Amino acid sequence: MATVVNVDLWEGSAHACWPGRLVDGIPEFEFRCAPPGLSTRRQLREAGLSPGGHEPFGRIRWGKAGRNWAWVYVTAYAKPSRIQTPAQQEAWNKAMQARRTCAAGHVADHCVRLADRLCGDHAYAADLASGRLQAVAA
Template sequence: MTAAGGERGVEWVQLWDGRRWPGRVRDGLPEFRFGQAPAGLSTRRQLRQRGLSRGGQEPFARLTWKRDRRFAWLYVDALAKAKRIPTGKQLAAVNKALAARKVCAECGPVEHCVRTTDQLCGDCYAAGVTPTAGGTDGWRTVQGWQDDTDVESDADEDAARDDRAGQDEAATAARRAADALTRTEAALAAADHADRRAAEQVERDEQLNRWHADDRAARLAAEQADTDTEQWADERGVA
């Protein structure tokens, strides 16, 4: 795994099988950029996709990308080993161990793994269940804490009920005030309309009275003119 300068400033890395490959050495390990690693090297994911494991070998090189901010270890394919397939007994032991981690010391089997410190499920821990002085075999419920919680819950419910009642009363008063305002506006509008109609009626009556007076004056003037004409004719002997 030595590096040596070559033609045109290219840095060459000595591989495990004697080949030389362009790359660089950092912290004692060969390093290749993404897409430039030699054949025969694979990441753990690539080995797993082929049903292989690294077989206990240490990383031979490092694969870098994103300007060396990301990297993955590279392993020699020739030293990789086939992944071990668990037997039925091994799978049964694993399932048994997982099932034991899903048993609450207070309420029994649950759907999730319990806490490793006190073997309580989430519900029991939230409810205030704590281990007794004798160890983790027995558990007790802190009744005083629950009583305080119940009292606080009752007080909270009463306060919430009072708040809701106050809000309902305020809403009812607001609706009543809005209805009264609507009725007042309607009454004012009706009164204004009635006043306008009355004023219009008075104006029409006054106009009619003026017309009647003018008509009466015109008739009187016509009658007076006829009378004057007749008198004038009589005085002059006009038949």
């Protein structure tokens, strides 16, 4: 890890990032100190973009002792995200419907547990019947 004063940006200019750091040759910026034109994956996704196969330009760190970090990408190099075709969307909907369908035939609003494919209510009743749980007196 080396301390740097300026980082050469992708368009040729320099960005003062004191006290900047290079980690494995990649510039690391403090939270809210990255130059304009860089975005995280989440920010790209919100804008309907993806990194487009480009490597990250640097990373941002935040949190206590800088333990949390995220890659940042050059927004100008980002490409539009691919959109699902109707067939892909239909396949996704069928898969999610299967994951939400209980073995008892009930369609839950969440994915059922994999052990026995039961939703919350049916799983609780099955656990009571098998003796894995004891009923709580009210």
